Amino acid sequence: MTFGAVLGVMGIPLPGIEVGIAVSAIVLGTVVAMNLRPPLIIAFSIIAFFAIYHGHPHGTALPDFGVPLHYAAGFVVSTGLLHLSGISIGYLYRWKIGERLVRSLGFCISLTGFYFLTAAIGLTT
Amino acid sequence: VIKGGLISLVLLAAPCTAIAHSPIKGLNSFYNGLLHPVFVPAHLLLLIAVGLFIGQQGVKSNQFALVSFVIATVIGLIVAWFSVDIEIELFVLVGAAIIGLLIATNPVIGVFWSSLIAATAGFFLGADSTQETLQGKEKFITLLGSGVAIYFLLLYPIALAENFKKKQWLEIGIRVLGSWVAAISLLVLALSLVTK
Numbered sequence: 001m002t003f004g005a006v007l008g009v010m011g012i013p014l015p016g017i018e019v020g021i022a023v024s025a026i027v028l029g030t031v032v033a034m035n036l037r038p039p040l041i042i043a044f045s046i047i048a049f050f051a052i053y054h055g056h057p058h059g060t061a062l063p064d065f066g067v068p069l070h071y072a073a074g075f076v077v078s079t080g081l082l083h084l085s086g087i088s089i090g091y092l093y094r095w096k097i098g099e100r101l102v103r104s105l106g107f108c109i110s111l112t113g114f115y116f117l118t119a120a121i122g123l124t125t
Numbered sequence: 126v127i128k129g130g131l132i133s134l135v136l137l138a139a140p141c142t143a144i145a146h147s148p149i150k151g152l153n154s155f156y157n158g159l160l161h162p163v164f165v166p167a168h169l170l171l172l173i174a175v176g177l178f179i180g181q182q183g184v185k186s187n188q189f190a191l192v193s194f195v196i197a198t199v200i201g202l203i204v205a206w207f208s209v210d211i212e213i214e215l216f217v218l219v220g221a222a223i224i225g226l227l228i229a230t231n232p233v234i235g236v237f238w239s240s241l242i243a244a245t246a247g248f249f250l251g252a253d254s255t256q257e258t259l260q261g262k263e264k265f266i267t268l269l270g271s272g273v274a275i276y277f278l279l280l281y282p283i284a285l286a287e288n289f290k291k292k293q294w295l296e297i298g299i300r301v302l303g304s305w306v307a308a309i310s311l312l313v314l315a316l317s318l319v320t321k
Contacts, residue, residue, distance in 0.1 A: 002311055
């Protein structure tokens with residue numbers, strides 16, 4: 001995400017950002033919904049690739065703020081805390097009903113991703 | 126003291142930017158210096174980074190790093206005392222980014238290197254503690270306050286990292302914090318490069 005944000009700060013364009021973000025929700029949501037366990041290197045690569053898309057818009061917005069360091073700190077900490085929330089929800093996997101809940105959430109994320117994708121390619125507003 | 130504390134709390138809550146290296150009206154020189162590392166986010170970042178770094182490496186085996194940090198900070202403060210407005214905040218951020226990455230990757234570093242890293246960070250923090258418009262005795266007392274604050278603020282992240290060594294998942298938490306410090310610093314550094 002930081003790499004993506006740095007690209008955004010430096011004004012280096014990234015093609016299809018909104019599509020990339022939508023596809024990330026579809027792919028990651030599907031992985032959770034189907035309980036897929038890819039090897040660590042593949043999981044790492046998928047997450048790193050999509051993280052670039054998620055970081056880029058934050059980096060693009062950075063120069064517009066009065067105190068960039070405050071904005072950067074807020075962006076990084078809030079992202080980290082959101083990840084922590086996701087990890088906490090993932091801990092529900094310890095219980096059978098929790099597993100169902102987490103997988104259902106993955107399915108919902110995937111569906112939302114499809115909605116974002118249709119909006120990104122102009123099929124819906 | 127209570128009045129000073131209340132003013133400090135109100136100022137901490139306010140989204141001020143211009144006060145970063147300027148003295149705060151209504152506070153005496155010592156309190157101004159004491160609050161300086163808290164009001165300059167880059168200083169706070171580097172302090173957190175150095176503290177976590179020393180704590181992560183282990184305080185007992187890295188006592189020399191802590192001593193070298195304190196000595197280098199004093200040298201930096203003396204440089205700040207004799208100089209006028211040296212702008213080295215960029216170096217402070219570079220230091221925070223490098224140390225943040227070291228915390229995140231957690232490599233095995235010898236006492237020499239950890240002491241050198243801590244000393245460099247201390248020097249930058251001290252040398253960048255000059256506040257605008259201050260002269261003579263006022264400037265000395267302000268720098269003294271900054272030195273005290275830098276030392277005491279460093280102890281918190283050291284204690285945190287040292288205590289978090291007890292469990293593996295807590296150690297990962299420290300590495301995550303290091304990655305946050307690196308990410309924040311790298312973003313601001315990228316912007317500095319673009320705007321220059």
